[in-house]
Amino acid sequence: MVNNPIAYLFSCIFVLGAHIAMLANVMLSDGSGGSFVLLAAGVIGLDLVCFTVMPFFRQQSYTIDFMLILVLNMSVIMQSCFGGVGFAVKHWITCIVALGACRVGYLLCRDHKWLEMQKKYYYIGIGVLMLITVLFTGSRSMWINLGENTSIQPSEFIKPLFVLACATSVTEQQKRHRILGFNVVYDNLALFGLTAAICLMQWWCRDLGSLPTFVGIYAAGFLLRICYPKTKFSKKSLVGAGLALALAAVLAVFFAPEYVRERIFSDIWSDTSGNGYQQSKALIAIAEGGWFGKGPTNGFLHEVFAHENDIVFATICEEWGLLFALMTVLALIMMVAVPLISPPRSYFHATMSACVCAAFTVQMALNIFGSCNMIPFTGVTIPFISSGGSSMLVSGLMIGMLSACQSPVFRDPEPFRFNAEAPKRRRRA
Amino acid sequence: MDIVLCAVSAAALDICLLVLIIAAYREKHSEKKSWNKLIHHMELAGPDTVYELGCDEILIGRHASADIRLPDLSVSRYHAMLTVNASGIWTITDIGSKSGLFVNGNLVKKAVLRENDIIGLGNRRLVFRRRGGNGQ
Numbered sequence: 001m002v003n004n005p006i007a008y009l010f011s012c013i014f015v016l017g018a019h020i021a022m023l024a025n026v027m028l029s030d031g032s033g034g035s036f037v038l039l040a041a042g043v044i045g046l047d048l049v050c051f052t053v054m055p056f057f058r059q060q061s062y063t064i065d066f067m068l069i070l071v072l073n074m075s076v077i078m079q080s081c082f083g084g085v086g087f088a089v090k091h092w093i094t095c096i097v098a099l100g101a102c103r104v105g106y107l108l109c110r111d112h113k114w115l116e117m118q119k120k121y122y123y124i125g126i127g128v129l130m131l132i133t134v135l136f137t138g139s140r141s142m143w144i145n146l147g148e149n150t151s152i153q154p155s156e157f158i159k160p161l162f163v164l165a166c167a168t169s170v171t172e173q174q175k176r177h178r179i180l181g182f183n184v185v186y187d188n189l190a191l192f193g194l195t196a197a198i199c200l201m202q203w204w205c206r207d208l209g210s211l212p213t214f215v216g217i218y219a220a221g222f223l224l225r226i227c228y229p230k231t232k233f234s235k236k237s238l239v240g241a242g243l244a245l246a247l248a249a250v251l252a253v254f255f256a257p258e259y260v261r262e263r264i265f266s267d268i269w270s271d272t273s274g275n276g277y278q279q280s281k282a283l284i285a286i287a288e289g290g291w292f293g294k295g296p297t298n299g300f301l302h303e304v305f306a307h308e309n310d311i312v313f314a315t316i317c318e319e320w321g322l323l324f325a326l327m328t329v330l331a332l333i334m335m336v337a338v339p340l341i342s343p344p345r346s347y348f349h350a351t352m353s354a355c356v357c358a359a360f361t362v363q364m365a366l367n368i369f370g371s372c373n374m375i376p377f378t379g380v381t382i383p384f385i386s387s388g389g390s391s392m393l394v395s396g397l398m399i400g401m402l403s404a405c406q407s408p409v410f411r412d413p414e415p416f417r418f419n420a421e422a423p424k425r426r427r428r429a
Numbered sequence: 430m431d432i433v434l435c436a437v438s439a440a441a442l443d444i445c446l447l448v449l450i451i452a453a454y455r456e457k458h459s460e461k462k463s464w465n466k467l468i469h470h471m472e473l474a475g476p477d478t479v480y481e482l483g484c485d486e487i488l489i490g491r492h493a494s495a496d497i498r499l500p501d502l503s504v505s506r507y508h509a510m511l512t513v514n515a516s517g518i519w520t521i522t523d524i525g526s527k528s529g530l531f532v533n534g535n536l537v538k539k540a541v542l543r544e545n546d547i548i549g550l551g552n553r554r555l556v557f558r559r560r561g562g563n564g565q
Contacts, residue, residue, distance in 0.1 A: 004459065014445040015449075018438075021441035025434040062452075067446075293435055295435075323435065331442065338453055341453045
């Protein structure tokens with residue numbers, strides 16, 4: 001769109017149109033009070049600011065950015081209408097933070113050669129975050145409380161670093177070494193070790209819901225490594241790895257902690273006030289909402305705990321209808337599927353895109369299928385739709401990485417040189 | 430009334446997504462243009478096929494996973510790798526082929542390619558040329 005201002009203008013108009021249609025729906029359902037005016041001003045104002053600022057970044061492609069603005073402001077409108085119109089200021093601010101994080105991710109991840117040179121920092125960063133999680137979150141939690149109503153989840157910040165760790169070294173698959181009769185690539189071993197350590201940490205902190213996200217990122221990176229030219233990974237080894245993973249999953253189910261097994265094997269309808277409380281209420285709400293919903297602000301699910309994050313899909317279904325909820329999910333899927341339309345020009349960026357897509361897809365699937373009782377309830381958020389500061393910030397950063405894959409820079413790496421002259425000059429001065 | 434409002438919202442979202450997808454397809458063409466400019470509009474041409482150089486690393490070989498597949502037993506499964514740098518200069522590297530890599534008839538391990546260079550891989554000959562050229 002950088003060379004096509006008409007396409008840019010049309011995209012702005014249609015994104016704005018989609019938000020205005022939603023706001024009109026809210027206005028006609030619940031009247032036009034002061035909260036509604038604030039909400040409309042917040043949404044339209046954020047739209048206009050983004051449309052004005054975006055061209056300054058001179059990107060090759062703006063599609064992902066438009067989809068991000070579309071989804072974020074949709075989530076602001078939806079979150080503001082759960083149980084009555086009230087401008088969700090906190091969520092609106094986290095959306096702005098996500099947009100800022102997206103810009104940061106975009107600027108940092110454009111040059112794949114520079115990113116590959118920073119490999120050791122990803123491992124160090126993940127190590128530090130794991131240490132913080134283990135030391136400061138308590139033995140059975142993933143949150144650090146910073147004060148009243150404010151807490152952060154350090155394990156969320158591992159995700160973008162883990163994506164980068166998976167994307168680096170893909171091009172070093174030819175450098176094989178012989179250990180105990182096996183041909184191995186040191187980087188693959190390091191990455192496997194890192195994945196195992198993250199999984200152990202998640203297990204220890206009782207956050208098994210995020211485990212599939214990390215496994216999904218690793219699986220996407222692993223597949224891209226297999227596909228890299230000249231890896232010659234045998235099909236037997238691949239089948240073996242698949243079988244080992246399936247066996248590990250079965251063993252994990254049977255040796256899982258008591259509370260996990262209760263969730264897996266319990267019938268929600270026979271325990272509607274205990275373990276099945278949220279899921280049974282969510283299913284009733286989806287059924288009551290039907291295809292077109294009860295209308296914004298007219299639901300009952302807002303009285304259930306975690307209606308705005310863990311079971312947000314059901315809350316949207318109830319108020320806006322299944323059709324609109326599915327369209328929202330489609331918008332998210334399309335946002336992460338943009339690299340399929342315009343594939344990245346470098347293998348690093350292709351791997352990074354695949355890992356980000358895997359993370360987002362797994363998170364969406366866990367939340368939606370969990371709300372619909374198709375899998376056990378995990379408490380994982382839908383990116384950009386659920387409320388939550390850490391999740392929103394990290395999702396913004398990761399979508400920025402995806403955006404960078406669409407507008408890469410190809411720059412020859414400059415060798416790092418320690419500037420020994422500077423201190424001398426300072427001493428002389 | 431609720432049904433109409435919801436349908437209108439969903440329709441607006443639907444149309445918006447459609448417009449964004451159309452814009453993405455249009456961007457694809459402009460992105461391709463800037464890529465071609467970066468690589469100086471080069472391509473590889475065989476006797477009856479022209480191969481686009483679409484990314485910064487291109488594997489040539491007999492294997493199905495190769496970017497440029499040459500179904501000929503004289504070509505190794507993973508024969509050579511083409512890479513481009515930021516200045517748009519293409520380099521070809523032999524990645525352990527059995528029959529060797531030839532550029533303008535000379536056996537090479539690694540070579541910087543120039544316009545109209547003839548690359549020999551087994552019995553196959555490819556011409557590195559500017560897009561739309563006649564080849565040899």
